[in-house]
Amino acid sequence: MPSALAIKVDVDTEVGTRIGVPNLLRLFDRHGIAATFLFSLGPDNTGRAIKRIFRRGFFTKVIRSDVVGMYGMRTLLNGVLWPGPHIGKRHAALIRSVRDAGHEVGIHCYDHVYWQDNLFKMNRDQVFAEFEKANTEFKRIFSESAHTAGAAGWQTNAYSLEAYELAGIEYASDTRGTHAYYPRVGNRIFNTLQIPTTLPTLDELLASPTCSRLSLGKFYLSSLRPDDLNVLTIHAEIEGMNWIEFFRRLLTRIGETGFRLCRLQDLAVGYLTAPVSAPVCDIVYGNVDGRAGMLAIQGTM
Numbered sequence: 529m530p531s532a533l534a535i536k537v538d539v540d541t542e543v544g545t546r547i548g549v550p551n552l553l554r555l556f557d558r559h560g561i562a563a564t565f566l567f568s569l570g571p572d573n574t575g576r577a578i579k580r581i582f583r584r585g586f587f588t589k590v591i592r593s594d595v596v597g598m599y600g601m602r603t604l605l606n607g608v609l610w611p612g613p614h615i616g617k618r619h620a621a622l623i624r625s626v627r628d629a630g631h632e633v634g635i636h637c638y639d640h641v642y643w644q645d646n647l648f649k650m651n652r653d654q655v656f657a658e659f660e661k662a663n664t665e666f667k668r669i670f671s672e673s674a675h676t677a678g679a680a681g682w683q684t685n686a687y688s689l690e691a692y693e694l695a696g697i698e699y700a701s702d703t704r705g706t707h708a709y710y711p712r713v714g715n716r717i718f719n720t721l722q723i724p725t726t727l728p729t730l731d732e733l734l735a736s737p738t739c740s741r742l743s744l745g746k747f748y749l750s751s752l753r754p755d756d757l758n759v760l761t762i763h764a765e766i767e768g769m770n771w772i773e774f775f776r777r778l779l780t781r782i783g784e785t786g787f788r789l790c791r792l793q794d795l796a797v798g799y800l801t802a803p804v805s806a807p808v809c810d811i812v813y814g815n816v817d818g819r820a821g822m823l824a825i826q827g828t829m
């Protein structure tokens with residue numbers, strides 16, 4: 529595998545779609561980079577995540593990573609003081625323009641907050657229905673089916689993986705891990721390849737008590753693994769907005785190392801078309817520094 533870093537852009541909110549995505553399109557265009565954009569396609573109910581503030585430990589994170597500064601007060605009230613704006617309906621042309629600019633596009637979710645907070649409370653029919661809403665909106669916007677997805681908040685389980693199989697999702701990035709693999713939950717193995725996020729996200733690093741803003745770039749550069757799987761998840765609301773200058777410098781420095789910046793599909797293709805077989809690994813659930821709640825993580829083979 530040549531030294532490459534896939535950039536996966538999670539688009540979580542209406543403001544991230546409207547402002548962060550065009551900013552990132554301009555930046556990627558200047559650097560000649562094609563990335564993977566995963567969209568939240570239904571209502572932006574970010575304000576409902578405010579209740580997480582009252583969970584133990586979250587307040588420190590809010591202060592350290594300055595959520596209000598990152599998302600803006602208006603976004604934090606979406607779905608609370610007024611109905612959450614429907615991202616797919618409001619921004620279909622903009623979302624389509626991402627694919628037309630040569631980037632890969634896929635499904636992040638229908639309602640980010642709902643998926644992230646409720647996946648493990650939903651029954652099979654409810655998970656299928658929620659994923660189908662995203663899938664239907666994706667097909668309405670692009671006039672074709674999605675071939676990739678990445679779950680909101682790294683929340684995935686046997687029901688959502690089954691929904692992927694049914695929808696023909698070829699590969700997904702729902703988990704944290706180190707290598708490409710086929711996921712096993714309980715004793716069922718799913719045939720949607722997992723290309724996990726290998727690096728911590730910027731908001732996780734900013735939430736870490738030991739984080740020094742000066743050393744963030746160095747940290748990312750030293751964490752890249754030559755000839756191995758490297759996937760960085762960024763957020764349209766963060767690296768596409770207040771942190772775009774940091775991200776621009778990071779892209780330049782990564783480019784200087786000789787690493788190729790690419791889409792998830794550029795990494796997946798080797799496993800899907802060539803006789804490079806990915807192992808089967810369990811999905812386990814655990815904490816990730818700087819992020820509240822339990823995330824899906826690549827387990828043992």
Ligand SMILES: [Zn+2]
Nearest residue numbers: 538540680681
């Ligand atoms: Zn997200």
